[in-house]
Amino acid sequence: MLEELERRNYAPRTIECYIQTVEHFSRYFKRPPDQLGTEHIRQYQTALFSKWKLAPNTVAQRLAALRFFYVKTLRKPWSVIETPYPRRRRVAHLPMVLSQEEVARLIDSALTPFHRILLMTLYATGIRRAELTGLKVTDVDSKRMVIHIRGKGRKDRDVMLSPVLLAALREYWRSLKCKPSGWLFPGTSAHAADFPISVKTVYHACQHAARRAGFQKRVHPHTLRHCFATHLLENGADLRTIQLLLGHRDLADTAIYLHVSQRHLSATASPLDMLSLGNKRDK
Numbered sequence: 001m002l003e004e005l006e007r008r009n010y011a012p013r014t015i016e017c018y019i020q021t022v023e024h025f026s027r028y029f030k031r032p033p034d035q036l037g038t039e040h041i042r043q044y045q046t047a048l049f050s051k052w053k054l055a056p057n058t059v060a061q062r063l064a065a066l067r068f069f070y071v072k073t074l075r076k077p078w079s080v081i082e083t084p085y086p087r088r089r090r091v092a093h094l095p096m097v098l099s100q101e102e103v104a105r106l107i108d109s110a111l112t113p114f115h116r117i118l119l120m121t122l123y124a125t126g127i128r129r130a131e132l133t134g135l136k137v138t139d140v141d142s143k144r145m146v147i148h149i150r151g152k153g154r155k156d157r158d159v160m161l162s163p164v165l166l167a168a169l170r171e172y173w174r175s176l177k178c179k180p181s182g183w184l185f186p187g188t189s190a191h192a193a194d195f196p197i198s199v200k201t202v203y204h205a206c207q208h209a210a211r212r213a214g215f216q217k218r219v220h221p222h223t224l225r226h227c228f229a230t231h232l233l234e235n236g237a238d239l240r241t242i243q244l245l246l247g248h249r250d251l252a253d254t255a256i257y258l259h260v261s262q263r264h265l266s267a268t269a270s271p272l273d274m275l276s277l278g279n280k281r282d283k
């Protein structure tokens with residue numbers, strides 16, 4: 001299965017997810033996956049909803065992994081009628097956004113200097129946490145003042161390199177006893193590993209800082225991506241530019257930040273303000 005995925009040039013994160021799904025499927029029934037059939041897939045799909053409470057989009061991804069395994073690896077037929085994909089729901093939740101003062105408090109509350117540089121990089125570039133872990137030393141271009149991002153779906157892009165972030169990255173670099181040659185943020189304390197930090201490290205860096213800052217609201221790495229986009233919009237950046245910086249395929253995905261931008265909300269008057277109301281006193 002791994003060879004089939006690599007031959008078709010699937011993204012590393014997708015390969016990891018597909019392999020883990022088949023392993024989980026096999027362990028659930030305690031049998032090799034090639035000995036499991038349609039009825040097992042149906043039971044597994046039900047368990048994903050009822051036992052693990054997964055979202056429809058996540059279940060659809062798990063089914064896609066199993067379909068790949070049976071069709072491409074085992075060369076067996078797959079019936080969509082017998083194992084239908086769940087109906088997907090697109091819920092437009094507004095993102096939770098911190099003020100600039102709150103972002104500063106979050107960064108200043110980082111547990112360690114290493115956590116601090118991770119949070120600064122997230123906010124300064126608006127990248128996803130998986131993209132952060134994939135940064136390499138050569139991706140930081142101080143001459144052009146850009147950072148090269150290997151984006152979701154193999155779509156690369158460049159984002160601005162903040163002078164403040166560059167100074168912080170240089171201080172971080174000087175603090176390393178063993179300079180990494182590959183990953184910008186290596187995955188061991190020795191800072192010389194041939195693998196990057198995990199996305200869990202980024203998540204924990206954000207969680208620790210949020211607790212130390214005393215936030216009651218839920219704050220996670222993607223929150224800083226929302227803050228990046230919203231604060232750019234409030235400072236006058238146009239939606240198309242923000243779309244390119246975030247790596248969004250559809251401008252509609254970027255337009256959601258119009259709903260949380262204070263500048264755009266306050267610039268629009270309520271229709272109540274246009275009414276000529278008399279001063280009616282209570283009798």
